Amino acid sequence: MTPTLRSAGAVTAAAGLLLSLAGCAGMGGSAEAAAPSANADCASVDKVTVVLQWVTQAQFAGYYAAKDKGFYADQCLDVTIQEGGTNVVPQQVLASGNAEFAVSHVIKSMASREQGADVVNISQTFERGAxxxxxxxxxxxxxxxxxxxxxxxxxxxxxxxxxxxxxxxxxxxxxxxxxxxxxxxxxxxxxxxxxxxxxxxxxxxxxxxxxxxxxxxxxxxxxxxxxxxxFQKLGYGTLEDGVYARGDWLAEGDNADIATRFLAGTNEGWAFCRDDADACVDMVVAQGSALGRTHQAWMMNEINKLMWPSTAGIGALSEEDWKRTVQVGIEGGVLTKDPGTDAYRTDLNAAALKLLEAKGVDVTGADWTPATVTLTEGGK
CATH class of the missing domain: 3.40.190.10 (Periplasmic binding protein-like II)
Structure with missing residues (x-):
């Protein structure tokens, strides 16, 4: 991984990043062909991979939007988005060192952590369960x-x-x-x-x-x-899609800075999908998803419900919800113990939100309301 020369240590030096990012313009393009990987303000570019927990669909539209609209490029990142599937366990791909970031659920990830995987939750994208x-x-x-x-x-x-x-x-x-x-x-x-x-x-x-x-x-x-x-209404809602990284990787060099910038780009992608859901549906359809457009439109609307309005800013982890999720896992015999506070970090997403606020991005979506989606036979 090539360290950026433009910035270092976003967690401890967020103010300097705010100034440099404020002047970065977003860039358009196609996620499948001409998505930008850098902008003129980048002294260098960090290449990273995020592995999803399933195939391309609106559930992951924020990542594709961040790539397609240049939000990752604004953060001096070149991001490879790796699809998941029946034989792909994201937290295991992450633990093996084949990706820098993974999208997974808390209980799944903490079960892997109990088995020795050094996976750490750095952003809780979905505030609600599905x-x-x-x-x-x-x-x-x-x-x-x-x-x-x-x-x-x-x-x-x-x-x-x-x-x-x-x-x-x-x-x-x-x-x-x-x-x-x-x-x-x-x-x-x-x-x-x-x-x-x-x-x-x-x-x-x-x-x-x-x-x-x-x-x-x-x-x-x-x-x-x-x-x-x-399960959410029954009191057994658990935290689902969030972003994970390896604890040892985060401790090396400027990787915490890279993680902060990745979260900033990702969160901006989700904010874009909140404000222009149709465009994000078009993006995932263009990626070759097997699901039809009205199905994707339903999914995008329901995914937005899991994030918006955001209580404390997109990706902010509620420690109360974390504890409830872990307790559900323990009471159900899935987890044997509380993984402790080393299993998550809230500082990286907090720094990412500051970067976005400096760009004028609405990170809470307090006024967002869901759309009404009409389904068609087969979701076409």
């Missing part, structure tokens, strides 16, 4: 305890951790009290009545249900056709 367990409206499932004795779809791969923790906290052992079925990453298992309930996220799989034609009516399914257990 996990759902969905069943048919006539299933009789209206609470977590109603899942006992049922056939339950679950993705596995770490995505079951919040679900299992909540069940165990309710006195239900998912390994003996429930028949757990391996759920594909779609809603076919519920639609085909192969399972009584399935996992979903507000921004993706739930929309897949509402994009499906009800054969009894010839029209799309409606929310009233389903019973939804929202």
């Amino acid at each position: 996990y759902l367990q969905v069943s048919w409206a006539d299933s009789g499932i209206s609470s977590l305890t109603d899942l006992k004795g049922t056939k339950m779809g679950s993705w596995g791969g770490g995505n079951e951790l919040t679900l299992y923790a909540a069940l165990k906290a309710e006195g239900i052992d998912p390994t003996t009290d429930i028949t757990v079925l391996q759920q594909p990453f779609d809603m076919s298992m519920l639609l085909n009545h192969e399972a009584d309930s399935v996992q979903a996220k507000t921004y993706n799989e739930y929309a897949q249900l509402l994009e499906t034609v009800n054969p009894a009516t010839g029209k799309l399914y409606q929310p009233s056709d389903f019973s939804v257990l929202d």
